[in-house]
Amino acid sequence: MLELEEKLKEDAVCLPGGIIVVGSFLNHQVDPELAKAIGAAFAKLFESELPTKILTVETSGIVPAFATALAMNIPLVFARKQKPITMVHPPYVAQARSHTKGSDVEFFVAAEYLTKEDRVLIIDDFLATAVTVVALCDVVKQSGAKLVGIGAVIEKCYEDGRSKLGDQNVRIETLAKVAKLEDGKLVFEH
Amino acid sequence: MLELEEKLKEDAVCLPGGIIVVGSFLNHQVDPELAKAIGAAFAKLFESELPTKILTVETSGIVPAFATALAMNIPLVFARKQKPITMVHPPYVAQARSHTKGSDVEFFVAAEYLTKEDRVLIIDDFLATAVTVVALCDVVKQSGAKLVGIGAVIEKCYEDGRSKLGDQNVRIETLAKVAKLEDGKLVFEH
Numbered sequence: 220m221l222e223l224e225e226k227l228k229e230d231a232v233c234l235p236g237g238i239i240v241v242g243s244f245l246n247h248q249v250d251p252e253l254a255k256a257i258g259a260a261f262a263k264l265f266e267s268e269l270p271t272k273i274l275t276v277e278t279s280g281i282v283p284a285f286a287t288a289l290a291m292n293i294p295l296v297f298a299r300k301q302k303p304i305t306m307v308h309p310p311y312v313a314q315a316r317s318h319t320k321g322s323d324v325e326f327f328v329a330a331e332y333l334t335k336e337d338r339v340l341i342i343d344d345f346l347a348t349a350v351t352v353v354a355l356c357d358v359v360k361q362s363g364a365k366l367v368g369i370g371a372v373i374e375k376c377y378e379d380g381r382s383k384l385g386d387q388n389v390r391i392e393t394l395a396k397v398a399k400l401e402d403g404k405l406v407f408e409h
Numbered sequence: 410m411l412e413l414e415e416k417l418k419e420d421a422v423c424l425p426g427g428i429i430v431v432g433s434f435l436n437h438q439v440d441p442e443l444a445k446a447i448g449a450a451f452a453k454l455f456e457s458e459l460p461t462k463i464l465t466v467e468t469s470g471i472v473p474a475f476a477t478a479l480a481m482n483i484p485l486v487f488a489r490k491q492k493p494i495t496m497v498h499p500p501y502v503a504q505a506r507s508h509t510k511g512s513d514v515e516f517f518v519a520a521e522y523l524t525k526e527d528r529v530l531i532i533d534d535f536l537a538t539a540v541t542v543v544a545l546c547d548v549v550k551q552s553g554a555k556l557v558g559i560g561a562v563i564e565k566c567y568e569d570g571r572s573k574l575g576d577q578n579v580r581i582e583t584l585a586k587v588a589k590l591e592d593g594k595l596v597f598e599h
Contacts, residue, residue, distance in 0.1 A: 232495075240495040247493070248522040249485040251478045277468040278489075285472055288441045289479075295439040299468075303437075305422075305430040332438040 220260050220394040223372070224407055226253055233400045237377060239345075245372065246279040246344055257394060258286025261342060261370045264392045265291075268367040270340035272296055272333065274355055276326055283372050284342040296333060298326040298358060311361040315354035328358050335363030346371035346393055349380030356387055373397060376408050410450050410584040413562070414597055416443055423590045427567060429535075435562065436469040436534055447584060448476025451532060451560045454582045455481075458557040460530035462486055462523065464545055466516055473562050474532040486523060488516040488548060501551040505544035518548050525553030536561035536583055539570030546577055563587060566598050 232240040244250040261283070270291065275284035276298040288295035302310065302325075310327045317324045333339065339359045343351055352369055359366045366389050374381065374393035377400075384391055398408040422430040434440040451473070460481065465474035466488040478485035492500065492515075500517045507514045523529065529552075531545045542559055549556045556579050564571070564583035567590075574581055588598035 232497075234495065234497075238495060240497075242493070242495060242519060243522070247487065247489065247496075247519055249475060249478065249487070251475075251482055251484065254475070255479060278471070278487075281468070281471045282475055282485075285439060285441075285444070285475060288439065289445060292441055294441065295472075297437065297439070297468075299437065303432070305424065305428060305432060306437075307422075307424075307430075329432060329437055332433070 222256055223395045227395055227405055231405060233403045237400060249282050254282050254286045257283050257372055258290040260394055261287040262290035265340050265368045269338055270367050271338045274339050274341050275343055276351055276355060279344040283344055287342050296328060298328045300324050302327045311358045313354040313357040315350045326354050326358060333362035333364050337364035338367045339364045340368045342370045344372050346380045347375040347378040349383045412446055413585045417585055417595055421595060423593045427590060439472050444472050444476045447473050447562055448480040450584055451477040452480035455530050455558045459528055460557050461528045464529050464531050465533055466541055466545060469534040473534055477532050486518060488518045490514050492517045501548045503544040503547040505540045516544050516548060523552035523554050527554035528557045529554045530558045532560045534562050536570045537565040537568040539573045
């Protein structure tokens with residue numbers, strides 16, 4: 220997605236350890252036009268898979284996932300990282316190891332919002348180590364729903380996320396593929 | 410907003426303690442059409458205030474705030490409850506007491522995304538005790554920006570949030586005003 224690559228070149232900040240900071244337009248401040256274009260791009264890529272629900276996890280996944288839900292006019296479900304006091308029935312629970320926090324986090328999804336009739340498209344901001352996406356795949360499996368696709372806005376091709384998702388046997392689409400960071404700049408893969 | 414009141418009557422669950430659960434369409438599963446209509450309603454109510462930024466806090470505020478940002482085509486900034494490792498400059502910080510967690514939470518906003526040139530519209534899901542909104546007002550004050558409005562999707566008129574915001578001297582708009590919960594049902598105020 221050219222518009223996204225240009226924005227990344229212009230505004231993303233590269234930090235040591237392969238970190239890409241996109242707070243100026245994606246996960247702290249949000250550029251509405253770009254977010255809308257991201258949603259439209261995912262909708263076009265996955266429309267043939269006929270998803271009935273978009274699934275993501277709070278917080279950073281919500282904007283691209285909601286933009287996709289708007290473009291496809293299907294509900295979004297976002298997993299919570301804490302069980303709300305208002306979640307009265309037993310939810311689906313999956314574990315993910317947070318590399319920023321260095322500990323396990325749990326994802327909770329109310330069982331009533333994902334059922335075996337659903338066709339689920341997972342959307343997240345980054346595909347890096349895929350820890351988050353693997354946990355979301357686990358939630359989909361628990362629900363009996365069919366996973367029909369995985370989309371991420373930015374892929375860090377220098378991490379092993381894509382290969383870890385190989386056994387999901389599902390289409391994976393990312394909108395900007397970063398091959399490496401070199402001299403504080405992003406190098407894209409096409 | 411009639412469409413919202415109907416959805417609340419149909420799908421919201423009332424729990425003891427004045428709790429209104431809207432996980433089926435607003436803050437866990439999200440109905441895209443309704444969210445879009447909420448954004449359009451806030452855009453119409455506040456367009457004359459000429460906001461340049463929408464401000465909210467993760468997580469539940471993001472969907473209505475982003476829908477408003479899309480409708481007004483202005484950036485959204487969402488405060489983080491943990492300081493990201495990628496936030497390199499000193500951010501604005503405000504405290505809020507969480508009544509669900511019984512402890513203080515901190516809101517972080519990177520200083521570069523709110524400046525004194527900005528006209529800020531705060532959007533959140535609920536206006537109840539206004540603890541969250543007061544903390545967001547504090548962030549706006551620290552930035553030197555002008556607060557031009559406060560919008561919340563659902564107002565619990567049986568809590569004191571609106572009166573607590575009186576000294577902000579700013580327009581407050583809510584889309585559904587719940588006067589009380591009676592026999593497990595919502596009673597609206599018009």
